[in-house]
Amino acid sequence: MTERLAVVSGGGSGIGRAIAGRLAEDGCRVVLLGRRAEPLERAAGEIGRLTGPGTALAVPADLTDPGQVEAAAARIRALGPVDVLVNNAGAIITPPADDTLAALADSWRRDLDTNLLTAVLLTSALQGALRRPGGRLVVISSAAAQRGGAGPHSAGSYAAAKAALHGWAFGLARQLGPDGVTVNVLAPGYVADTEIFGAGWTPEFHAGKVADTLVGRAGTPADVAAAVGYLASPDAGYLTGQVIGLNGGAVLGR
Ligand code: NDP
Numbered sequence: 001m002t003e004r005l006a007v008v009s010g011g012g013s014g015i016g017r018a019i020a021g022r023l024a025e026d027g028c029r030v031v032l033l034g035r036r037a038e039p040l041e042r043a044a045g046e047i048g049r050l051t052g053p054g055t056a057l058a059v060p061a062d063l064t065d066p067g068q069v070e071a072a073a074a075r076i077r078a079l080g081p082v083d084v085l086v087n088n089a090g091a092i093i094t095p096p097a098d099d100t101l102a103a104l105a106d107s108w109r110r111d112l113d114t115n116l117l118t119a120v121l122l123t124s125a126l127q128g129a130l131r132r133p134g135g136r137l138v139v140i141s142s143a144a145a146q147r148g149g150a151g152p153h154s155a156g157s158y159a160a161a162k163a164a165l166h167g168w169a170f171g172l173a174r175q176l177g178p179d180g181v182t183v184n185v186l187a188p189g190y191v192a193d194t195e196i197f198g199a200g201w202t203p204e205f206h207a208g209k210v211a212d213t214l215v216g217r218a219g220t221p222a223d224v225a226a227a228v229g230y231l232a233s234p235d236a237g238y239l240t241g242q243v244i245g246l247n248g249g250a251v252l253g254r
Contacts (some may be wrong), residue, residue: 004028004131005082006232009063009122010089012039014194015140018221019086022229024051028084031076033122035062063089063118073125081131084232087119087165088140092158092196111157116164123172133180136232139169140224143189143247146254162187166243173241182240184231189247192218214249 006023010016011032017039020030024047032040040058047056057079061072076082093111096103119139130137142162149159166185173183190209197205210218227246230236245251 004084005031005076005080006084006086007031007033007076007082007122007126008086008088009033009118012036012043012058014196015188015191015221015224016086016088017043018225019088019228020056021047021050022222022225023084023086023232024055026229026233028232029054029079030056031079032056032058033061033063033072034089035060063122064113066121069121069125073122073129076126077129081135082126082129083131083134084136084138085123085126085130086138086140086228086232087122089118089122090115090140090142090162090196092200108157108160111161112164115158115161116168119165120168127176130176130179130181134234134237135176135179135181136236137169137172137176137181137183138228138231139165139183139185141165141185141187141243143187143245143251145187146243146245146251169243170241177240180237182231182236184236184240185243186224186227186231187243187245187247187251188219188224189213189245189250190218191221191224193221209250212250213247217248219246219248 006028008016008020011020012034020032024030032044034040037060040060044056044058059072059075061068063069091114093107096107144159145162149156169183169185176183
């Protein structure tokens with residue numbers, strides 16, 4: 001079988017780093033996207049040492065910027081058809097700076113840009129390059145999209161931006177299904193050992209999230225990577241248009 005090409009946004013840290021490593025182990029050449037060159041280069045080097053030189057390529061880009069997305073996509077298209085595209089880049093945006101509507105609008109726009117537009121722009125730029133049939137598109141959403149967000153770690157704009165990914169992905173699944181391309185959304189619950197909570201992470205926050213689960217533990221980036229490994233595989237051709245919860249039972253059956 002010829003080597004498959006996978007693209008992972010936010011591939012330099014946390015969940016994206018684990019997904020990129022997993023897809024490389026599964027025989028893909030991987031392209032890692034993110035704004036900061038240093039973690040991307042480090043991750044690409046580590047993956048290359050495990051799975052072979054040239055297996056991983058770092059392509060720095062701010063995926064909220066159409067010009068940077070187009071430049072990155074041009075580099076990727078030159079590598080050949082894209083077998084797997086994982087839209088994983090995202091962030092929890094700082095809440096509004098004050099209680100003015102202007103600050104609220106700024107915070108919401110930044111959240112929608114980071115958690116929704118990044119996926120829309122990258123997917124649109126690479127849509128024509130997806131392998132047909134056989135392409136696999138995976139979108140990383142959040143359990144916040146299913147149960148709403150509140151508090152400093154999951155403001156309403158984050159939940160709304162993640163939920164918007166669902167409707168967008170359903171439309172893409174309809175559009176691309178006839179070409180043999182699958183589109184699925186993975187909605188993780190709390191996953192520890194990533195950069196997303198920054199200085200806001202506390203042992204109490206962690207304990208509360210663990211207590212929400214039925215299995216009594218936090219999720220790991222490897223848990224998410226294992227699920228993506230299946231969704232991205234040739235075996236998963238009959239699975240499309242779904243939102244799959246991965247949350248230790250913190251959200252049931254949605
Ligand atoms: P990280 O902060 O470790 O990873 C997020 C990645 O996205 C970073 O590598 C970051 O790189 C990249 N990124 C952010 N903004 C942009 C941008 N504008 N352009 C390009 N890349 C960008 O956190 P996680 O691994 O936890 O998060 C990965 C995904 O999983 C996110 O979408 C998050 O919302 C989602 N998620 C996480 C959960 C958790 O509990 N950890 C739970 C549910 C969902 P850089 O800063 O260099 O741009």
